[in-house]
Amino acid sequence: MGEQQKFRNFRIEGTVSAPFTPFKPDGEINYDVFPAYSKYLQDHHFKHAFVNGTLAEGMSQTMDERKKTVEAWMKAADGKIGIIAHVGTNNLRDAKELARHAEEVGVEAIAAFAPSFYKPKDEEALVDYMVELAGAAPNTPFYYYCINFVTGIYLNSAKFLRLAKDKIPNLCGLKHSSRELPSAHNCSLVDKDRFQVLIGSDVQFITCLSLKIEVPVTASYLGSLFFKLKTAYDKGDMATALQLQEKAQAVNNVRDRFGGDIPVAKKMFSIVSGVDAGPVRLPLKDISKESEEDLRKALMDLACWQ
DSSP states (O other): HHHHHHTOOOOOOOOEEEEOOOBTTSSSBOOHHHHHHHHHHHHHEEEEETTTTTTTTGGGSSSHHHHHHHHHHHHHHTSSEEEEEOOOOOOOOHHHHHHHHHHHOOOEEEEEOSSSSSOOOOOOHHHHHHHHHHHTTTTOEEEEEOHHHHHHHOOHHHHHHHTTTTTTTTEEEEEOOOOOOHHHHHHTTTTTOOOOEOOOOGGHHHHHHTTTTTEEEEEGGGGGHHHHHHHHHHHHHHHHHHHHHHHHHHHHHHHHTOOOOOHHHHHHHHHHHHHOOOOOOOTTTOHHHHHHHHHHHHHHHOOOOO
């Protein structure tokens, strides 16, 4: 109970960016871009960065690259943005090594999804896996990362929290990027004083606010929009909040129109921010130059980037 109490009051507050990893044309990580990227996040109301996750193509990086990327983000953030390191892999030993490293360099928190090739067959197996993983960084807050439409792991996340609460002292909640909002709501009800749900669905933010799920993890180009939305919501200005949610939906609709996947989102960030995040890595493929110009026009027509 003493170890649990140490983490009970930990909370991520404010908007969390899920940054893209900048790559050079040859596919190498472009560490020179990290300072400008960090400044962009600070200037657009982000308080934290969830690094090496899905949008970051973390699973397309080597172990050494993932460690260096965490270190580069820590240096670029310079204490102005909290770094949440995603350490999930397809095997427990690598994940534990990444967790230990993240704790050593002083990240704010760590998170991990479960292996998606050899999947845990039930919530009990998921708990056993996360017990070992979180235990590799016992002094750092830990969040389970649920993104079932990517991993193919369709387990009950609320049940996971209930089973894990007395087994993982540093468990502080989960990043819920799966699309079933009732599941996120159920997770938020497990232990309101201890567990926090970080929501990873851009187009459900105002709905989540009504359920007291208040911290989004979102693409880097949506920071200012969500800041304005939550400011309006907190003031009781629902008309403005709804207008801003509609703008977020319009941005997402543009992304969907051009394919909706990571290469499109990454190009959207480069266009909107002026920070060149570079290409994606194979097996992902960049959009064509023609599509990029059409995407640029569609984004500028939205006029919601100030």
